[in-house]
Structure formats: C-alpha cells, structure tokens
Amino acid sequence: MLLAIEAGNTNIKFALVNSDGTPRARWRIATDARRTADEYAVWLIGLIELEGLDRNVVDAVAISTVVPRALHNFQTLAEKYFNVTPLIAGRAPLEYGIALDVDEPHAVGSDRACNAIAAHAAHDGDLIVISFGTATTIDHVDFRGAYKGGIIAPGLNLSLDALVAAAAKLPRIAIEAPDTDNVIGRTTESQMLIGIYWGYVAMVEGLIARMKSQIGRPVKIVATGGLxxxxxxxEALFDAVDPDLALKGLALLWRRSAKEG
Known part of the structure; x- marks a missing residue:
C-alpha cells in the first residue's frame, strides 16, 4: 500500500492509498519543518494502527512537498520506519510526465503539477484548477494535459491575518460562509466576513472570467485545497470540488512509475 505525503505551507496530508488509487485513510497535521522523523512516526504509526492496520502494509512512499526543509525528515521517516526508499514528485523516476509550458518550469510547485495531473485524468478538455490554501492558485491545464501557467494570490487566512495585524481595533474572526448574501454588514465582525468572503468570491469570479476569455475554448472549473x-x-462557480486532488495526482504519478519500472 502506498503512503502518499503531500506537504503544503500550512498543512501536511498523509494518506494510505489502495492499489487502484483510492485513499484508504487520510490524516492532516500542521506544517512544521522542525518536526523530526521520529515525531512523525509516533503520530502516524498510531493512526495507522487505529485503522486496524500494521505499519508493514506500507510498501511504498511518495512525497510531494513545497517545503524543502521538511523533505529530509520525510525521507528518514520512509527509510527508518517503513524500510522503503521514498519517491519524490518531480524527480526521476517519479517525473511529472506532463509538459510544463511556462518560462520557468523548474519553479512550478509539485502541488500544482500534481493537481494538473489528477484534474486532467478526471476531466476532459481545458481546465482551470483553483487551489485554496496558504496561497490561492488558479492554473490553466489545457486539453492535452499540459500545465500552461496561472495566478498566485494571497490565501483567505493570509489576507485576514494581514488585515488584523495592520488594523489595531479589528478583532480576529473565524472564516466561514456567511448565512446570507447580504453585503451590507451591521457589525464590525460581519463587515470583515463580508469583505474577506464575498471579496474573495468576486476576485475568483473575475479572474476566472479573464482566464476563460484568454483561453478562448470551453473550460471546466475544478476547485481543491483545504479551504x-x-x-x-x-455551484455555478465550479464544475467539481475535490479536496484530495493533489494526493490523487501524487498517487497517479506513483502508479505510472511503478508500471514503467
């Protein structure tokens, strides 16, 4: 069974993936590049056992990370506790296998590449993949599966943190979907929620419209990410929502690599 590790700037997702690519179990932990392989092991092996499984069910590990400092400890986790050499997305033999049609292909994050791979495998035609995480990324994947580039914007939580940090009298609020479509807030908290939430919806709608116009062909919109x-x-904004898109792309990469090997 594959242990897929997808490390973002805010959270790290671990998943046990069946041979057909479906997740058997998944867990999330806050990203901390200082966390050691031993700490990961105590936490992760305990969770695997809670699923009624033994650590020995893991016979492969695949890693996608946008946090370079964390990679060494993931590699140590795989080698020390699961007795396997991990595969790293974007490196041989786990290369992406898609065209990165941008000016700096080496700078494309493995999360965005894995999103593109999984989205293209699940949907036909041109795609816009929106990932709501620490940053919000909006990417174009063409009908052939090539990554064509995209947009990076501050994420919801990052935007809220900046607002609260810069305005002394504004309170910290929880981000949630408002109860109504009303955009005239009657309290400080409701006005902040409207600005963050509906402002974000308006931004995404506007950028999707601009990107669609530039692509010039029918496009499906796929959303992913923790938020x-x-x-x-x-429902009118997205054609599909899949929080596990990057994990599925990583698992698909591993399956292709295993078949080729």
Missing part, C-alpha cells in the same frame, strides 16, 4: 469546502455552495 475549498467554504465555497461548495457556489
């Missing part, structure tokens, strides 16, 4: 669930009520 994607906040926007699921906007």
């Amino acid at each position: 994607a669930a906040l926007f699921q009520q906007h």
Whole structure:
C-alpha cells in the first residue's frame, strides 16, 4: 500500500492509498519543518494502527512537498520506519510526465503539477484548477494535459491575518460562509466576513472570467485545497470540488512509475 505525503505551507496530508488509487485513510497535521522523523512516526504509526492496520502494509512512499526543509525528515521517516526508499514528485523516476509550458518550469510547485495531473485524468478538455490554501492558485491545464501557467494570490487566512495585524481595533474572526448574501454588514465582525468572503468570491469570479476569455475554448472549473469546502455552495462557480486532488495526482504519478519500472 502506498503512503502518499503531500506537504503544503500550512498543512501536511498523509494518506494510505489502495492499489487502484483510492485513499484508504487520510490524516492532516500542521506544517512544521522542525518536526523530526521520529515525531512523525509516533503520530502516524498510531493512526495507522487505529485503522486496524500494521505499519508493514506500507510498501511504498511518495512525497510531494513545497517545503524543502521538511523533505529530509520525510525521507528518514520512509527509510527508518517503513524500510522503503521514498519517491519524490518531480524527480526521476517519479517525473511529472506532463509538459510544463511556462518560462520557468523548474519553479512550478509539485502541488500544482500534481493537481494538473489528477484534474486532467478526471476531466476532459481545458481546465482551470483553483487551489485554496496558504496561497490561492488558479492554473490553466489545457486539453492535452499540459500545465500552461496561472495566478498566485494571497490565501483567505493570509489576507485576514494581514488585515488584523495592520488594523489595531479589528478583532480576529473565524472564516466561514456567511448565512446570507447580504453585503451590507451591521457589525464590525460581519463587515470583515463580508469583505474577506464575498471579496474573495468576486476576485475568483473575475479572474476566472479573464482566464476563460484568454483561453478562448470551453473550460471546466475544478476547485481543491483545504479551504475549498467554504465555497461548495457556489455551484455555478465550479464544475467539481475535490479536496484530495493533489494526493490523487501524487498517487497517479506513483502508479505510472511503478508500471514503467
């Protein structure tokens, strides 16, 4: 069974993936580049056992990370506790296998590449993949599966943190979908939520419209990322929402590599 590790700037997702590519179990932990392999092992092996499984079910480990400092400890985790040499997304033999049609292909994050791979495998035609995480990324994947580039914007939580840090009298609020579509807030908290939430919806709608116009062909919109669930009520905005898109792309990479090997 594959242990897939997808490390973002805010959270790290671990998943046990069946041979057909479906997740058997998944867990999330806050990103901390200082966390050691031993700390990961105590936490992760305990969770595997809670699933009624033994650590020996893991016979492969694949890693996607945008946090370079964390990579060494993931590699040590795989080698010391699961007795396997991990595969790293973007490096031989786990190369992406898609065209990175941008000016700096080496700078494309493995999360965005894995999102592109999984989205293209699940949907036909041109795609816009929106990932709501620490940053919000909006990427174009063409009908052939090539990554064509995209947009990077501050994420929801990052925007809220900057607002609260810069304005002394504003309170910290929880980000959630507002109860109504009303955009005239009657309290400080409601006004902040409207600005963050509906402002973000408006930004995404505007950028999607601009990107669609530039692509010039029919496009499907796929949303992912830890905060994607906040926007699921906007059915007209997205054609699909899949929080596990990057994990599925990583698992698909590993399966292709295993077949080629």
